[in-house]
Amino acid sequence: MKNIDATIVTIGDELLIGQVIDTNSSWMAQRLNEIGIAVKKRIAIGDSFDEITAMLNDECGNVDVVLITGGLGPTSDDVTKEVMCRYFNGKMIVDTLALQNVKDLFEKIYRRPVSESNLAQAEVPDVCTVIQNGRGSAPGMIFHKDDTIFICMPGVPYEMQGIMNEVIPYLQQQYNLPVIIHRTILTAGAGETILAEMIKDFEYSLPRDIKLAYLPSYGMVRLRLSTSGFDKQITEEKINSRFLILKGLVKKYTVTDIDISMEQVLGELLIKKNKTIATAESCTGGAIASLITSVPGSSAYFEGSVISYSNSIKEKLLGVKKNTLDKFGAVSEETAIEMLKGLLKNLQTDYGIAVTGIMGPGGGSTEKPVGTVWIAVGNATKIETKKLHQRFDRRKNIEVTSAMALNMMRLFVLEN
Amino acid sequence: MKNIDATIVTIGDELLIGQVIDTNSSWMAQRLNEIGIAVKKRIAIGDSFDEITAMLNDECGNVDVVLITGGLGPTSDDVTKEVMCRYFNGKMIVDTLALQNVKDLFEKIYRRPVSESNLAQAEVPDVCTVIQNGRGSAPGMIFHKDDTIFICMPGVPYEMQGIMNEVIPYLQQQYNLPVIIHRTILTAGAGETILAEMIKDFEYSLPRDIKLAYLPSYGMVRLRLSTSGFDKQITEEKINSRFLILKGLVKKYTVTDIDISMEQVLGELLIKKNKTIATAESCTGGAIASLITSVPGSSAYFEGSVISYSNSIKEKLLGVKKNTLDKFGAVSEETAIEMLKGLLKNLQTDYGIAVTGIMGPGGGSTEKPVGTVWIAVGNATKIETKKLHQRFDRRKNIEVTSAMALNMMRLFVLEN
Numbered sequence: 001m002k003n004i005d006a007t008i009v010t011i012g013d014e015l016l017i018g019q020v021i022d023t024n025s026s027w028m029a030q031r032l033n034e035i036g037i038a039v040k041k042r043i044a045i046g047d048s049f050d051e052i053t054a055m056l057n058d059e060c061g062n063v064d065v066v067l068i069t070g071g072l073g074p075t076s077d078d079v080t081k082e083v084m085c086r087y088f089n090g091k092m093i094v095d096t097l098a099l100q101n102v103k104d105l106f107e108k109i110y111r112r113p114v115s116e117s118n119l120a121q122a123e124v125p126d127v128c129t130v131i132q133n134g135r136g137s138a139p140g141m142i143f144h145k146d147d148t149i150f151i152c153m154p155g156v157p158y159e160m161q162g163i164m165n166e167v168i169p170y171l172q173q174q175y176n177l178p179v180i181i182h183r184t185i186l187t188a189g190a191g192e193t194i195l196a197e198m199i200k201d202f203e204y205s206l207p208r209d210i211k212l213a214y215l216p217s218y219g220m221v222r223l224r225l226s227t228s229g230f231d232k233q234i235t236e237e238k239i240n241s242r243f244l245i246l247k248g249l250v251k252k253y254t255v256t257d258i259d260i261s262m263e264q265v266l267g268e269l270l271i272k273k274n275k276t277i278a279t280a281e282s283c284t285g286g287a288i289a290s291l292i293t294s295v296p297g298s299s300a301y302f303e304g305s306v307i308s309y310s311n312s313i314k315e316k317l318l319g320v321k322k323n324t325l326d327k328f329g330a331v332s333e334e335t336a337i338e339m340l341k342g343l344l345k346n347l348q349t350d351y352g353i354a355v356t357g358i359m360g361p362g363g364g365s366t367e368k369p370v371g372t373v374w375i376a377v378g379n380a381t382k383i384e385t386k387k388l389h390q391r392f393d394r395r396k397n398i399e400v401t402s403a404m405a406l407n408m409m410r411l412f413v414l415e416n
Numbered sequence: 417m418k419n420i421d422a423t424i425v426t427i428g429d430e431l432l433i434g435q436v437i438d439t440n441s442s443w444m445a446q447r448l449n450e451i452g453i454a455v456k457k458r459i460a461i462g463d464s465f466d467e468i469t470a471m472l473n474d475e476c477g478n479v480d481v482v483l484i485t486g487g488l489g490p491t492s493d494d495v496t497k498e499v500m501c502r503y504f505n506g507k508m509i510v511d512t513l514a515l516q517n518v519k520d521l522f523e524k525i526y527r528r529p530v531s532e533s534n535l536a537q538a539e540v541p542d543v544c545t546v547i548q549n550g551r552g553s554a555p556g557m558i559f560h561k562d563d564t565i566f567i568c569m570p571g572v573p574y575e576m577q578g579i580m581n582e583v584i585p586y587l588q589q590q591y592n593l594p595v596i597i598h599r600t601i602l603t604a605g606a607g608e609t610i611l612a613e614m615i616k617d618f619e620y621s622l623p624r625d626i627k628l629a630y631l632p633s634y635g636m637v638r639l640r641l642s643t644s645g646f647d648k649q650i651t652e653e654k655i656n657s658r659f660l661i662l663k664g665l666v667k668k669y670t671v672t673d674i675d676i677s678m679e680q681v682l683g684e685l686l687i688k689k690n691k692t693i694a695t696a697e698s699c700t701g702g703a704i705a706s707l708i709t710s711v712p713g714s715s716a717y718f719e720g721s722v723i724s725y726s727n728s729i730k731e732k733l734l735g736v737k738k739n740t741l742d743k744f745g746a747v748s749e750e751t752a753i754e755m756l757k758g759l760l761k762n763l764q765t766d767y768g769i770a771v772t773g774i775m776g777p778g779g780g781s782t783e784k785p786v787g788t789v790w791i792a793v794g795n796a797t798k799i800e801t802k803k804l805h806q807r808f809d810r811r812k813n814i815e816v817t818s819a820m821a822l823n824m825m826r827l828f829v830l831e832n
Binding site: 013014015016017018019020021022023025026027028029030031033038039040041042043044045046051073074075076077109110112115117118156157158182184191192193194196197203204211212213214215216217222224226278279281284285286287288289290292293294296297298299302303304305306307308309310312313316317346347348360361362363391392393394395396398 | 429430431432433434435436437438439441442443444445446447449454455456457458459460461462467489490491492493525526528531533534572573574598607608609610612613619627628629630631632633638640642694695697701702703704705706708709710712713714715718719720721722723724725726728729732733762763764776777778779807808809810811812814
């Protein structure tokens with residue numbers, strides 16, 4: 001049995017001048033990996049006849065599957081469909097179902113007259129198989145040549161994802177796919193190098209067909225073991241035995257051994273304990289609340305937050321004493337503790353997180369430079385605090401601080 | 417004079433299985449565009465000798481500049497440096513400055529013993545020019561072959577960005593670069609197709625060397641004109657005259673005609689008017705506050721927020737009446753208005769935004785399906801409300817709602 005490889009291609013000038021961050025590629029890569037198709041390459045090119053044709057020439061016959069997104073819009077800068085039509089020697093015809101879909105969309109959802117350029121979105125090359133788009137006007141298209149399957153989808157993430165729901169079972173039908181298995185540990189509190197030293201011997205002893213990756217993100221590192229095989233049970237047993245060893249080695253820093261986020265771990269813990277939580281945020285400006293509420297069902301344990309950006313809100317809504325602010329400043333352990341106490345009192349939750357700091361670029365002083373942050377976590381009877389020195393830009397300072405605050409809260413909830 | 421083209425290459429298995437979203441490429445693309453280097457292609461490949469070598473063969477002699485990030489870490493899955501050393505027929509030597517940098521980092525910043533694998537990060541091929549890394553341990557490297565310049569940088573965004581501060585002037589010295597000019601209008605309230613219809617004639621009349629792009633994002637569309645030339649003044653005049661026409665055509669939907677975000681526009685407006693703002697957020701869970709505070713200096717106008725996820729917080733901190741919640745429900749115009757009134761009263765700001773809704777996937781009903789949202793914006797004397805029907809997933813529902821709420825507030829502040 002042969003491994004099936006894929007190339008992911010995103011088309012759009014906006015990707016080359018950097019005005020848009022490509023989230024489609026990683027989403028599609030995840031879906032392909034789940035069904036045992038390995039992504040070998042991702043390419044981003046402009047809305048250009050020559051570039052798209054060159055890409056088709058490069059990939060045709062060299063890879064099994066090419067997923068293409070972008071360049072299917074109604075505007076004249078979108079040329080993907082035309083290039084595909086020429087490359088596969090087709091001619092444009094109207095797809096009846098796609099036409100009905102466009103008309104329905106405008107009549108029932110957008111509620112405005114449909115334009116000629118929109119109607120043209122129902123035209124497809126007569127040499128492709130059409131996948132209807134339930135979330136927009138441009139249909140998906142499947143082409144075959146020299147043992148390579150080319151699949152075109154719109155670049156709008158929500159529409160692409162809808163079409164991928166049909167692409168995945170289609171690909172599973174076309175090939176006898178291996179099982180690809182990943183096992184991930186989310187760690188917090190140790191950098192990549194510390195972890196690497198801890199598991200050096202384990203890493204050298206890994207067989208060639210099990211890969212270990214270090215995936216660092218804001219204050220956290222994911223360790224991931226990956227392998228593939230055609231027998232599911234054997235493949236799982238092979239990786240599971242190694243995963244158990246890895247888990248033991250990094251136990252001290254482990255947040256979770258399944259592939260979920262820090263905020264999901266905290267949420268599950270709170271649900272299990274049947275407890276509630278709230279946040280009092282100054283410098284993070286709601287970023288911690290945003291993370292907590294990004295989890296579906298978070299209303300079961302998240303009551304709310306006070307974003308106390310100004311001192312007067314710290315006093316009014318959290319009961320921080322004016323004297324404390326004057327004497328120690330807004331960015332101090334004392335203020336963080338009073339914010340937390342006021343939060344727990346006013347919002348009546350079991351647990352709370354309070355954060356105050358200076359995220360930059362302005363606002364620093366010699367005594368309290370940019371990046372100085374105080375975090376307090378606790379409940380009605382116990383409070384723990386920590387001072388951080390962040391040394392990044394504003395955005396990353398906020399993100400790392402939010403991750404560290406959630407981890408402090410998680411550790412506190414585990415033990416209290 | 418010749419145009420200078422670049423390819424951006426990101427290396428890392430994590431990019432191919434989709435566990436990480438690549439933000440480096442768009443950041444680097446922006447920097448290159450600013451100095452007149454056009455990005456022709458972006459490629460992501462795995463930590464693989466063969467794939468990296470194939471990429472070097474493809475690009476060498478075919479493009480002027482290749483920016484490469486990733487695969488320079490201290491762990492054994494990182495192979496980029498070794499591949500580069502072989503490809504350019506070098507041998508590894510210790511770079512004295514890089515070695516001192518690694519030692520300093522561990523002694524002064526990380527405050528722990530430096531490991532052998534970290535010391536190895538100071539080794540570089542003897543055929544490259546070294547760029548010191550002021551933000552981490554892996555130095556940047558510049559190689560030359562067949563009129564192509566290859567520049568390797570670490571994949572950690574913050575470290576890459578630091579090294580790019582030296583790469584940019586280096587590239588400007590190497591080439592006689594054209595001026596690339598973009599002019600961007602941020603619009604809100606009209607979809608891509610509506611805008612395309614409005615400016616159809618304008619678009620057809622554009623000369624070939626001025627490109628128009630539609631860049632849609634959450635509830636907004638950016639329209640961007642781009643051109644390049646070797647004479648700055650002539651190039652600017654050429655694009656400016658067209659930009660003026662475009663501005664006139666889409667005036668009705670224009671948020672700003674410079675390339676800044678909705679939250680920056682609102683912030684500048686508030687600073688100009690010397691007014692303050694606060695938010696009361698239920699379903700957006702702090703996302704609006706996060707956007708507002710992502711702008712440096714937002715403490716000048718942003719006082720704070722109440723994230724009232726639960727009904728009890730809506731009552732306690734915003735004074736929403738129990739009767740209102742019982743009679744109309746948490747997701748209702750009445751509740752949104754009371755949230756806003758309570759916010760303005762308790763936080764004493766000039767303006768306020770209140771949002772309540774159901775973001776999904778759970779929590780919907782026949783009467784109030786998932787995606788139902790009420791927004792209220794106003795000041796002490798006037799309140800405007802709007803009902804939205806979002807039809808995306810949880811994350812996108814939150815993001816679109818936040819953008820629309822900020823735009824409502826912006827329009828209100830403009831007129832009140």
